[in-house]
Amino acid sequence: MRFAFTDEQLWFRDAVRDLLDKECPPEAVRYAWVNHDGRADHAWEALAEMGVIGLTVSEAYGGLGLTDLDLVLLLEETGRVALPEPIVETTAVAAPLLEAVGSDDLKAAWLPRIAAGEAIVAVGFVGTPFVLHANVADLLVLEREDRLFALPADRATIEQQPSVDGARRLYTVDWNRNDEIPLVSGTEGWHQVNAAFDRGALGTAAQLLGLADHLLAVTVDYVKQREQFGVPVGSFQAVKHHLADALLQLEFARPVVYHAAYSMAHGLDTRSRDVSMAKCYASRAASLVARKALQCHGAIGYTVEYDLHLWMKRVWALAASWGDASYHRRRVALDVLGPPTGPSGPELRNRSAHA
Amino acid sequence: MDLTWSEREERFRDECRAWLAANVPPEPLPSGDTREGFALHLEWERKLYEARWAVVSWPPEYGGRGASLWEWLIFEEEYYRAGAPQRVTQNGVFLLAPTLFEFGTQAQKDRYLPRMAAAEDLWCQGWSEPNAGSDLAGIKSRAVRDEAAGGWRLTGQKTWTTRGAFCTHLFGLFRTDPQAERHRGLTYFLVPLDTDGVTVRGVGRLDGDEGFAEVFFEDAFVSDDCVLGGVNEGWNVAMATTSSERGLTLRSPGRFTATAARLVELYHQRAREADPSVRDDVIQGWMDAEAYRLYTLADVTNIVEGRPPGARSSLNKIWWSELDVRLHETALALLGAHGELVAGAPEAVEGGAWMKGYQFALSGPIYAGTNEIQRNVIAERVLGLPRR
Ligand SMILES: Cc1cc2nc3c(=O)[nH]c(=O)nc-3n(C[C@H](O)[C@H](O)[C@H](O)COP(=O)(O)OP(=O)(O)OC[C@H]3O[C@@H](n4cnc5c(N)ncnc54)[C@H](O)[C@@H]3O)c2cc1C
Numbered sequence A: 001m002r003f004a005f006t007d008e009q010l011w012f013r014d015a016v017r018d019l020l021d022k023e024c025p026p027e028a029v030r031y032a033w034v035n036h037d038g039r040a041d042h043a044w045e046a047l048a049e050m051g052v053i054g055l056t057v058s059e060a061y062g063g064l065g066l067t068d069l070d071l072v073l074l075l076e077e078t079g080r081v082a083l084p085e086p087i088v089e090t091t092a093v094a095a096p097l098l099e100a101v102g103s104d105d106l107k108a109a110w111l112p113r114i115a116a117g118e119a120i121v122a123v124g125f126v127g128t129p130f131v132l133h134a135n136v137a138d139l140l141v142l143e144r145e146d147r148l149f150a151l152p153a154d155r156a157t158i159e160q161q162p163s164v165d166g167a168r169r170l171y172t173v174d175w176n177r178n179d180e181i182p183l184v185s186g187t188e189g190w191h192q193v194n195a196a197f198d199r200g201a202l203g204t205a206a207q208l209l210g211l212a213d214h215l216l217a218v219t220v221d222y223v224k225q226r227e228q229f230g231v232p233v234g235s236f237q238a239v240k241h242h243l244a245d246a247l248l249q250l251e252f253a254r255p256v257v258y259h260a261a262y263s264m265a266h267g268l269d270t271r272s273r274d275v276s277m278a279k280c281y282a283s284r285a286a287s288l289v290a291r292k293a294l295q296c297h298g299a300i301g302y303t304v305e306y307d308l309h310l311w312m313k314r315v316w317a318l319a320a321s322w323g324d325a326s327y328h329r330r331r332v333a334l335d336v337l338g339p340p341t342g343p344s345g346p347e348l349r350n351r352s353a354h355a
Numbered sequence B: 001m002d003l004t005w006s007e008r009e010e011r012f013r014d015e016c017r018a019w020l021a022a023n024v025p026p027e028p029l030p031s032g033d034t035r036e037g038f039a040l041h042l043e044w045e046r047k048l049y050e051a052r053w054a055v056v057s058w059p060p061e062y063g064g065r066g067a068s069l070w071e072w073l074i075f076e077e078e079y080y081r082a083g084a085p086q087r088v089t090q091n092g093v094f095l096l097a098p099t100l101f102e103f104g105t106q107a108q109k110d111r112y113l114p115r116m117a118a119a120e121d122l123w124c125q126g127w128s129e130p131n132a133g134s135d136l137a138g139i140k141s142r143a144v145r146d147e148a149a150g151g152w153r154l155t156g157q158k159t160w161t162t163r164g165a166f167c168t169h170l171f172g173l174f175r176t177d178p179q180a181e182r183h184r185g186l187t188y189f190l191v192p193l194d195t196d197g198v199t200v201r202g203v204g205r206l207d208g209d210e211g212f213a214e215v216f217f218e219d220a221f222v223s224d225d226c227v228l229g230g231v232n233e234g235w236n237v238a239m240a241t242t243s244s245e246r247g248l249t250l251r252s253p254g255r256f257t258a259t260a261a262r263l264v265e266l267y268h269q270r271a272r273e274a275d276p277s278v279r280d281d282v283i284q285g286w287m288d289a290e291a292y293r294l295y296t297l298a299d300v301t302n303i304v305e306g307r308p309p310g311a312r313s314s315l316n317k318i319w320w321s322e323l324d325v326r327l328h329e330t331a332l333a334l335l336g337a338h339g340e341l342v343a344g345a346p347e348a349v350e351g352g353a354w355m356k357g358y359q360f361a362l363s364g365p366i367y368a369g370t371n372e373i374q375r376n377v378i379a380e381r382v383l384g385l386p387r388r
Helices: A007-023 A026-034 A043-050 A068-080 A087-101 A104-115 A186-225 A237-265 A271-302 A308-320 A325-337 B007-023 B035-050 B069-081 B090-103 B106-117 B234-246 B254-270 B277-304 B310-340 B349-361 B371-382
Strands: A121-124 A139-144 A147-152 A156-160 A170-175 B123-126 B142-146 B151-158 B169-175 B186-192 B198-203 B212-223
Touching: A007 A043, A007 A068, A026 A308, A068 A087, A068 A186, A068 A237, A087 A104, A087 A121, A087 A139, A087 A186, A186 A237, A186 A271, A186 A308, A237 A271, A237 B277, A237 B310, A237 B371, A271 A308, A271 A325, A271 B277, A325 B254, A325 B277, B007 B069, B069 B254, B069 B277, B090 B106, B090 B123, B090 B169, B090 B234, B151 B169, B151 B186, B169 B234, B186 B212, B186 B234, B254 B277, B254 B310, B254 B349, B277 B310, B310 B349, B310 B371
Parallel strands: A121 A139, B123 B169
Antiparallel strands: A139 A147, A156 A170, B142 B151, B142 B169, B151 B212, B169 B186, B198 B212
């Protein structure tokens, strides 16, 4: 038994952290709110060069062929800097999915380009109806009413759906049915689709950890230097307790998320349930940390001049996407407790849904 | 990362599971916080000792099996899964013992550890005083040097001493240098309760058990070798004990995952009558117990690899204590009108165990340092916020 990352994994994480500090400072996130495409300038290319974008693509197609376990720490880093790029969609969700269910032609056409950082894939699943960064995508992977298909992005008509987070360019997508490339059939294929959905939830959970970590760190710094009544406000017990609770929730979400990555990487039977726990915990923890961060900043945190809102809004957006905390809690409940006896809510995705 | 148990650990699990299956009392024992219950618990703990399961992580020469931290976790998981009783010797075994291993002289270890393992010496914890609760450094009980007799004379009062009325020994802090700074002039003493000048008086608890005691000291004489860890060094020694109390050694995840599993069973029996919203609480409780288990696996990895948790053990304390309350609250919500029935009520579910457990769980956020204090510790020592 050993529940910790290897030195190599941590080393890779540190290298990605350094790179993102350079390529995605707060100004870059702020700029993504107002520029034409909603992206940071050079971060994607730099990440691709390091192998991060193609991390899940197999070596045969020019990627690193690594696993969810290697990816989880890196996605956490992309959350820490609020990276405005569809890396969860492209690297965590689409690449493994295309590799698992795509035809040889499709794989040969797209995977090497994804690995090189030349192609962006945007995805839309049932339950995640708005397609992030469809405006800059080269390929769309869409699930609609029991069908999953790929669609070259130039065949789609897109309409923007502004998000609370200005760096998340969201779209609804329309297209002509003849342009679709069908991707899956059969039970095994749908298992892969469900696994892809799980990867989206897991990747988002990892980003939420990073976001929360950042919010807590800047808040701790702030309350140490902000003085009222002649002392730092961080010396007041009420403030301390807010932040101790924030740390508590964050630190208990962390192993749950890492464990889910392990389950995915090792194909454990419990992986869907483990991912749902991860997303549930990460959504709850990050939302709480955001709430506490704002409260402890007082009015300055309530302005758009100050950077805090960039991170908080990303938390709100991600906490709700790929299934919110109560959606995932219900999925765990279905697995552990069986079907509810009382009235139930909207249908849940589980691994037998399409079998 | 490798989240699998080795073959050796699996064998260890099989071995303890088999022994527990054959030996755990079929009916739950009465509360160990009553005199009669305590005696029955001791019979059980002596049986554990005979089979060398009482102190699995200790070295063999003191009655243990030299089990690794991992094996200890496995044992605890199996212990509670088998429905075995909570340990009435826990203050000695889980709190004093780690401190003795770290600070005790060879003679102290040889004298106390084997008898503690065998449940012959029974230890209670003497920290709190009527005017020193959260502010432990405010204790007034004092120890005055008696040069001629080669020892110390203890005077003062301890309170809220768990199972003090049934124990044979007490460990606790006494002020040895009234001139020194509050945290400096304290010494950690090991005191036989049959010493002349010591009086123990039982005090009833919230749940009706007699399990608390007040302990009075009037010039009670103890010899020099009852000092643990050096004169005026008591604060540092005591802090080692309290971090055991908050963190792993007192509250391994097995107890909570077992309680969560019982809660899931109860859900299946009662879901039909229960409010649908309780389903959410059941699953959240189940997940929170699981999260504690995962957190612990990471924690133990860190400890094994030489990165001790330090003040982070306050995170454990808040998590397990608040989890325990929520699990029991949820069970009571499932029980509805049956929730108020206690032991002896013919209609009581599981002999009223959930209400009993609830009352005990409520003390978790208070003992071992209140959760308000833990939040202060986290803020100041983990997050580095300023003190006032
Ligand atoms: C079931 C049980 C078993 C126990 N067993 C033992 C035992 O075996 N041996 C032993 O020595 N003691 C034992 N105790 C006592 C326990 O350690 C104390 O109750 C605890 O330390 C709190 O002290 P107090 O009760 O005096 O509360 P107080 O210290 O008077 O606190 C009252 C309230 O004020 C809050 N408060 C105090 N100071 C601060 C602060 N600085 N910041 C924020 N809030 C603060 C507290 O959190 C609490 O909510 C036991 C208690 C219980 C409930």
